[in-house]
Amino acid sequence: MIPELGHFAAILGLASALGVAITAFWGAFNAQDSWANMAIRLAKLQFVVLAIAFLLLVASFLQDDFSVLYVANNSNTELPWYYKISAVWGAHEGSFLLWTLVTASWTLAVALRSKHLPLELHSYVLGSMGFLNTAFLTFMLASSNPFVRLVPNVPLQGADLNPVLQDPGLIIHPPMLYIGYIGFAVAFSFGIAALCTGKLDSAWARWTRPWVNAAWVFLTVGIALGSWWAYYELGWGGWWFWDPVENASFMPWLAGTALIHSLAATEKRGAFKNWTILLALLTFSLCLIGAFLVRSGVLTSVHAFAVDPQRGLFLLGILVVVTGGALYLYSVRASTIRSRIQYWGISRELLLLMNNALLVLAVVTIMLGTLYPLGYEWFTGGDTMSVGGPYFNRMFIPLMIVLSFFLALAPIARWKTTPKELIMRGLILLAGSAIVSLILPWIFWSSFNFGVSCALALALWIAITHVNSLWKQRHSLTMGNLGMATAHLGFAMAIVGVAVTSAFSLERDARLTPGQSLDVNGKTYELAEVTRSQGQNYIADQATFNVDGRLEMHPERRNYPIRQTITTEAAIKPGFFKDTYISLGEPIANGSWGVRIQEKPLVRWIWLGAFIMGAAAVVACLDKRYRRLSRRDLLAHATSQ
Secondary structure, eight states, X not given: OHHHHHHHHHHHHHHHHXXXXXXXXXXXXXXXXXXXXXXXHHHHHHHHHHHHHHHHHHHHHHTTOTTBHHHHHHOOTTSOHHHHHHGGGSSHHHHHHHHHHHXXXXXXXXXXXXXXXXXXXXXXXXXXXXXXXXXXXXXXXXXOOTTOBOOSXXXXXXXXXXXXXXXXXXXXXXXXXXXXXXXXXXXXHHHHHHHHHTOOOHHHHHHHHHHHHHHHHHHHHHHHHHHHHHHHHSSSOOSOOOOHHHHHHHHHHHHHHHHHHHHHHHHHHSOOHHHHHHHHHHXXXXXXXXXXXXXXXXXXXXXXXXXXXXXXXHHXXXXXXXXXXXXXXXXXXXXXXXXXXXXXXXXXXXXHHHHHHHHHHHHHHHHHXXXXXHHHHHHHTSOOOOOOHHHHXXXXXXXXXXXXXXXXXXXXXXXXXXXXXXXXHHHHHHHHHHHHHHHHHHHHHSOOOHHHHHHHHHHHHHHHHHHHHHHHTTTTOOHHHHHHHHHHHHHHHHHHHHHHHHHHOEEEEEEEOTTOEEEETTEEEEEEEEXXXXXXXXXXXXXXXXXXXXXXXXXXXXXXXXXXXXXXXXXXXXXXXXXXXXXXXXXXXGGEEEEEEEEEETTHHHHHHHHHHHHHHHHHHTOGGGGOOOHHHHHHHHHOO
């Protein structure tokens, strides 16, 4: 009965989403409050019934109801209860139900938090969100229903959750990504509303910015959690692999970052209006492209869902309709929204324009590297090729170096034009940062690396210019300016972490038997013993390493018998300045084991920088400008063209 109730609730969710779209658009066309209020009530109903559907699927997992096909394929009686809950979104069908619930949540948030907006704008935004979830729910119910029964041959035992996904990081990581992805659907809907009304002004940008910031927070944290999970769970010690599915989440993050900066120029100076709209449309379109790549079966990745091509065609259809329709509307209506601001010389507007250009160029670079192998395979009829780290690093890193240069100038630059003396002071600070950065690698790592020195110089320059700017504004500092500066400081910290851990990490692979030791960077790592232990649903070979006789570390090699899968659980001694990382490989003849020992300096600065950026965006959302609606805003928006 529970699966049938869940299925029925999902159908009600589809009807509610369609109702939101119809009533909201009708209210916008006819400027009728009653229809807009009906859309708000239907948004509440949509959220409630989809939350019920989701909770009923959770109940099916907790009750080990293997008569449900999705539960039978992704759970097991031996699976810990918390992994049974995360298994709900551990594969395609359940994760897409979560996707629709998140869409309903954002729709409800817009319905309740934006009622103060002009009726026409609010209705168009709600209608667009309702249309999107109608498409998503239609896809789920037509081809990806998580409530399908497996009768009459109900198994006594399930196939178990993919062991790679049996990790605390995977409990949090996918929901964060989905909240971020769908959050950009709100920006997309605001863009559609601006095109439909022909009104885009500073008030529109001010109303849109907190939604974009909120989505960006979740996507930033989600990507950081995914990187952290790959680091400690996959056993290879890396934090970014340029995997196609990693790229699928990174591209909308870059476009969303460009959108945040473009919105700032639109709000402050009325600049980049068409560009801002286009970025709002393309950012969410990139989220849909990511969903298609992950769920269509065209990619092979530890992150991807294995889905048949027919479902992929369905998703491709949604992508074409949503993105194609939005771009067509843009081509027809963009001429009604024009920026009349002119700017010359070095100014904050120019820096924001360069920032956006570099970020979009980075998106194009990553997209080419991600999609080219797929196109090559299609055109050659099956021949395969790969585009790996060397291509992405050579193309992406120079763009980020130039971006960092402009980022450091941001606090120095002024709107319209920047006095030459301010630019000269900034360049003097750059020279000082460069001198210090030439010395730091030699002091801390007894080595010189030009790339690391460049990264340190830019990061130090960013930190100095932004801290100096905050000090000057200390008596008139707004939450928005504080958030922006803090986000840039987090970016600088991540730059340092990426550069240092990439250049100065140490790695040693060895073959050890219990009692043998290995010296790495002045430390002695002794393999004391390897014992076998029994987990709840796995068998583990656990090694004990004595590090300099003072520290014990216990890497594991786990065997999940139901799935017949081997995973590596690294032992990590975390530190603010350096991680010690040990992974246990395969057993070798004569009782010896393959081991990998690594030292990763400043690797945690990467994730700490990302979390600082996310926290900074939260601070920016608290700016009081986003919590009030003045009569002047309404009047200006009503008369804008």
